[in-house]
Amino acid sequence: MGLELMKRVLVITGATGSGKTTVSSYLAKKYGMPQVITHTTRAPRPGEIDNVDYHFETDASMAKLHLLERVDYDHHQYGSSYEALDQAWGKNPLISIVLDTKGAQTYHEQLGAQAVIIFLTVSHPQALVSRLTERGDQTKPLKQRISSAEYQRDLRLPPSLTKTAHLIVNDDWQQTQGELDRLVASIQAETRSV
Numbered sequence: 001m002g003l004e005l006m007k008r009v010l011v012i013t014g015a016t017g018s019g020k021t022t023v024s025s026y027l028a029k030k031y032g033m034p035q036v037i038t039h040t041t042r043a044p045r046p047g048e049i050d051n052v053d054y055h056f057e058t059d060a061s062m063a064k065l066h067l068l069e070r071v072d073y074d075h076h077q078y079g080s081s082y083e084a085l086d087q088a089w090g091k092n093p094l095i096s097i098v099l100d101t102k103g104a105q106t107y108h109e110q111l112g113a114q115a116v117i118i119f120l121t122v123s124h125p126q127a128l129v130s131r132l133t134e135r136g137d138q139t140k141p142l143k144q145r146i147s148s149a150e151y152q153r154d155l156r157l158p159p160s161l162t163k164t165a166h167l168i169v170n171d172d173w174q175q176t177q178g179e180l181d182r183l184v185a186s187i188q189a190e191t192r193s194v
């Protein structure tokens with residue numbers, strides 16, 4: 001029997017601006033890890049493309065989906081489908097998905113060890129606001145988002161994930177890349193079966 005990798009989904013979670021999308025793109029580029037595209041009813045931001053960044057939905061189309069989990073975040077719905085997971089796993093055994101902390105908890109409950117949780121944080125939450133401003137987020141939606149209960153909640157790792165999540169303090173991008181490389185190497189070693 002040849003070398004075979006077991007399926008894992010790297011669940012990247014943390015507050016808005018903590019670097020989840022940046023990490024997911026790095027894993028896609030460096031390791032060829034497909035990114036699971038999730039669904040949302042929020043409007044696309046400038047530059048976002050339907051079926052690339054998200055599957056953009058209406059309330060009616062969202063209700064018809066076969067979702068593993070669904071959340072409300074800042075007055076919009078978000079959800080990830082079984083089909084999108086299977087589609088990504090069809091391309092590669094290691095894949096990534098970007099979720100809020102509530103979604104990460106559901107993945108942990110539903111998929112157990114198959115879901116590798118990565119919680120991103122920064123030493124100073126003010127850095128998140130600066131990063132989002134530099135990213136080009138508009139002032140009004142940004143203010144609304146950082147006043148949301150979900151933003152405050154996602155600044156901290158949920159107690160149910162403290163034993164399993166890999167915590168990365170994303171203050172310095174070079175250092176974060178090093179931590180991601182070590183984590184991927186350990187997952188590859190652990191999941192390789194003869």
Ligand SMILES: Nc1ncnc2c1ncn2[C@@H]1O[C@H](COP(=O)(O)OP(=O)(O)OP(=O)(O)O)[C@@H](O)[C@H]1O
Pocket residue numbers: 014015016017018019020021022023131132134135170171172173176
């Ligand atoms: N270590 C870092 N140092 C400085 N800037 C960073 C770092 N990591 C990411 N960034 C930048 O911070 C901004 C926010 O990152 P990103 O979009 O990946 O966050 P996010 O967690 O996906 O946010 P959201 O949940 O709002 O989509 C981006 O402009 C990104 O380039």
Ligand SMILES: Nc1nc2c(ncn2[C@@H]2O[C@H](COP(=O)(O)O)[C@@H](O)[C@H]2O)c(=O)[nH]1
Pocket residue numbers: 014015016020038039040042069070071073078079080098099100101102103104
């Ligand atoms: N639980 C889920 N969370 C999701 C999903 N797709 C995205 N997200 C998270 O929502 C917030 C807001 O995203 P944004 O693109 O509007 O900034 C962020 O934390 C995302 O990680 C999902 O399917 N389920």
